[in-house]
Amino acid sequence: MANIKEIARIAGVSVTTVSRVLNNHPYVSPQKRAAVLATIEQLNYTRNMNAVHLITGRTGAIGVVIPNINYYYFSAILEGLAREALPAKYRLILCQTSYRPEEELQVLDMLRNKEIDGVVIVSTALKPETIEAYTAYGPVVTCQDSGERRFSSVYLEHYAAFWHGLQYLRNKGYRKIGYFEGRQHGSSSGLRQKAFGDFHRESGIPLHPEWIMFDCATEEDGAAALDRLWQMEERPDALIIAGDHVAAGLMIAARSYKIRIPEDLAIIGFDNQPIGRLLGLTTIDNQLFEMGAAAFRIIHDQINEDAPSPVYRKLDYRLIERTTV
Amino acid sequence: MANIKEIARIAGVSVTTVSRVLNNHPYVSPQKRAAVLATIEQLNYTRNMNAVHLITGRTGAIGVVIPNINYYYFSAILEGLAREALPAKYRLILCQTSYRPEEELQVLDMLRNKEIDGVVIVSTALKPETIEAYTAYGPVVTCQDSGERRFSSVYLEHYAAFWHGLQYLRNKGYRKIGYFEGRQHGSSSGLRQKAFGDFHRESGIPLHPEWIMFDCATEEDGAAALDRLWQMEERPDALIIAGDHVAAGLMIAARSYKIRIPEDLAIIGFDNQPIGRLLGLTTIDNQLFEMGAAAFRIIHDQINEDAPSPVYRKLDYRLIERTTV
DNA sequence: TTGTAAGCGTTATCAA
DNA sequence: TTGATAACGCTTACAA
Numbered sequence: 001m002a003n004i005k006e007i008a009r010i011a012g013v014s015v016t017t018v019s020r021v022l023n024n025h026p027y028v029s030p031q032k033r034a035a036v037l038a039t040i041e042q043l044n045y046t047r048n049m050n051a052v053h054l055i056t057g058r059t060g061a062i063g064v065v066i067p068n069i070n071y072y073y074f075s076a077i078l079e080g081l082a083r084e085a086l087p088a089k090y091r092l093i094l095c096q097t098s099y100r101p102e103e104e105l106q107v108l109d110m111l112r113n114k115e116i117d118g119v120v121i122v123s124t125a126l127k128p129e130t131i132e133a134y135t136a137y138g139p140v141v142t143c144q145d146s147g148e149r150r151f152s153s154v155y156l157e158h159y160a161a162f163w164h165g166l167q168y169l170r171n172k173g174y175r176k177i178g179y180f181e182g183r184q185h186g187s188s189s190g191l192r193q194k195a196f197g198d199f200h201r202e203s204g205i206p207l208h209p210e211w212i213m214f215d216c217a218t219e220e221d222g223a224a225a226l227d228r229l230w231q232m233e234e235r236p237d238a239l240i241i242a243g244d245h246v247a248a249g250l251m252i253a254a255r256s257y258k259i260r261i262p263e264d265l266a267i268i269g270f271d272n273q274p275i276g277r278l279l280g281l282t283t284i285d286n287q288l289f290e291m292g293a294a295a296f297r298i299i300h301d302q303i304n305e306d307a308p309s310p311v312y313r314k315l316d317y318r319l320i321e322r323t324t325v
Numbered sequence: 326m327a328n329i330k331e332i333a334r335i336a337g338v339s340v341t342t343v344s345r346v347l348n349n350h351p352y353v354s355p356q357k358r359a360a361v362l363a364t365i366e367q368l369n370y371t372r373n374m375n376a377v378h379l380i381t382g383r384t385g386a387i388g389v390v391i392p393n394i395n396y397y398y399f400s401a402i403l404e405g406l407a408r409e410a411l412p413a414k415y416r417l418i419l420c421q422t423s424y425r426p427e428e429e430l431q432v433l434d435m436l437r438n439k440e441i442d443g444v445v446i447v448s449t450a451l452k453p454e455t456i457e458a459y460t461a462y463g464p465v466v467t468c469q470d471s472g473e474r475r476f477s478s479v480y481l482e483h484y485a486a487f488w489h490g491l492q493y494l495r496n497k498g499y500r501k502i503g504y505f506e507g508r509q510h511g512s513s514s515g516l517r518q519k520a521f522g523d524f525h526r527e528s529g530i531p532l533h534p535e536w537i538m539f540d541c542a543t544e545e546d547g548a549a550a551l552d553r554l555w556q557m558e559e560r561p562d563a564l565i566i567a568g569d570h571v572a573a574g575l576m577i578a579a580r581s582y583k584i585r586i587p588e589d590l591a592i593i594g595f596d597n598q599p600i601g602r603l604l605g606l607t608t609i610d611n612q613l614f615e616m617g618a619a620a621f622r623i624i625h626d627q628i629n630e631d632a633p634s635p636v637y638r639k640l641d642y643r644l645i646e647r648t649t650v
Numbered sequence: 651t652t653g654t655a656a657g658c659g660t661t662a663t664c665a666a
Numbered sequence: 667t668t669g670a671t672a673a674c675g676c677t678t679a680c681a682a
Binding site: 328329330340341344347348372373374375376377378379380381 | 674675676677678
């Protein structure tokens with residue numbers, strides 16, 4: 001493949017001039033510019049971007065740490081990210097980590113290696129301290145609340161949002177509340193668990209630990225959790241479920257038990273997913289698209305600063321009343 | 326940041342020796358190796374990968390052209406791709422294109438620019454001729470049948486699979502068949518449409534064009550298409566639906582019409598998605614994970630050849646009988 | 651087993 | 667407005 005030197009030679013100019021044409025710099029006469037462009041065309045030339053990255057110290061790429069692209073929660077954030085990043089001419093390097101720390105560190109190491117200009121951590125198993133150590137190499141944004149750390153974050157107040165949902169159930173008269181959750185140990189999940197505990201304590205409603213089901217990640221997990229619940233002697237009359245798709249699985253399974261919703265069992269979901277809309281699921285919207293979009297905007301701003309201070313951006317939640325409560 | 330020269334200077338060796346240590350080459354004495362490693366540790370050094378990419382002409386990255394990560398069909402292929410690529414130490418550069426040719430060309434241009442070592446095209450709006458032009462710059466694999474082109478492909482026989490599904494419906498006694506499809510103009514979708522037409526012609530079953538619903542991409546589209554269908558005077562007694570999630574949306578909506586499945590309406594889906602499993606949806610499995618995995622394996626093999634011949638890998642489909650037919 | 655030096659293909663600097 | 671030439675940070679002949 002031709003390189004810039006060859007273009008220069010054939011066009012009868014210096015490599016500097018070719019470079020200027022390539023980068024739309026001023027101070028190139030129309031004649032030379034035309035000659036260069038013609039030669040580029042003729043030789044079907046394009047730059048070797050690795051050389052550009054080397055000398056400029058920039059790559060125009062953002063690394064994305066994401067546990068699983070298959071789940072709505074993550075893919076919606078990613079979608080928001082992509083919608084902002086691609087028009088801004090940034091590429092996204094995706095790393096699906098399944099919460100494996102080695103994989104997550106690999107992306108952070110890419111920042112160190114200069115392969116990427118910044119990192120967006122959608123969800124992680126890493127400790128905040130570990131992430132902080134990498135901020136020396138470039139901007140890092142997480143999509144979860146990590147407190148006032150030395151890196152930026154865009155986050156939803158999971159504690160308040162969950163509390164709001166529980167309060168809503170209580171106001172509607174429900175006193176026996178079950179809870180389906182994804183990961184047991186996770187930043188956002190931990191906040192929701194705390195809200196669940198604190199709410200019961202403060203409102204004096206007795207908490208049934210056996211009605212808390214962890215590891216509900218898929219529709220089928222939701223269905224299976226209902227099976228377990230319905231084998232119990234005492235059952236809840238309402239459920240709060242992290243993830244509308246899990247709630248959807250449960251609702252579908254509920255039919256075979258002839259459970260009427262909300263008469264026998266009220267349900268409130270989380271994420272405002274399309275499947276929940278279809279099922280009339282009452283849910284809490286948490287602005288997933290905006291989360292991704294905001295994360296990119298922060299990274300983008302910070303890439304051009306030399307010692308950026310971390311930004312903490314809180315997103316609002318919103319209860320969407322439909323027909324399951 | 327420190328560079329290889331500085332490491333060499335401080336460790337008291339040449340840059341070559343440092344490079345050898347970095348790349349685990351033989352012929353380095355234990356003493357020097359130790360000294361180099363100690364210095365690397367001490368200065369918290371890592372390579373600038375852009376320089377490595379420049380000199381080696383490799384980047385260890387694969388570009389992925391994917392219309393939308395949010396849809397199961399695509400994300401499942403991506404998942405399969407990631408499962409093979411990441412352990413092989415390849416990174417995936419994801420470009421969500423929404424079938425915009427400019428975006429798709431951008432990925433192919435990255436191949437030209439040496440930013441990536443190969444391209445996997447999950448689904449595309451580009452003409453095969455356009456793609457062929459880029460094979461000069463590196464290996465390209467598509468996940469759809471493009472005929473015997475100058476690039477590789479992993480594909481499902483959509484025509485045969487769809488025919489199989491239609492035949493199955495016919496054998497079960499259904500003669501009034503409707504059809505929900507995603508994109509009207511698409512490579513795989515075109516094959517399915519042709520199968521639908523040919524099947525009716527050959528079997529003498531009258532085809533009702535009004536029962537063909539295009540642009541069914543989401544659960545809600547499936548529900549809406551049922552609405553339209555149920556306003557008609559004459560209705561089908563069976564449906565073949567490209568995409569289990571669309572079928573799922575329809576099944577959920579069917580409840581409010583009190584439609585019994587399969588007594589009033591039989592349904593056969595496509596993709597074997599989890600939501601379909603939950604609903605007992607009869608479907609056609611098309612090995613999406615394997616499709617992604619195979620695509621990577623082909624790319625991976627071809628990266629090391631200098632003039633690789635295209636590989637055409639056909640995947641098997643399988644009808645999964647459940648309860649909706 | 652080690653080191654010198656020549657690339658890789660760009661952009662940046664500085665002088666003309 | 668132009669062009670030599672020096673970076674950028676690494677790998678790899680080739681020589682020792």
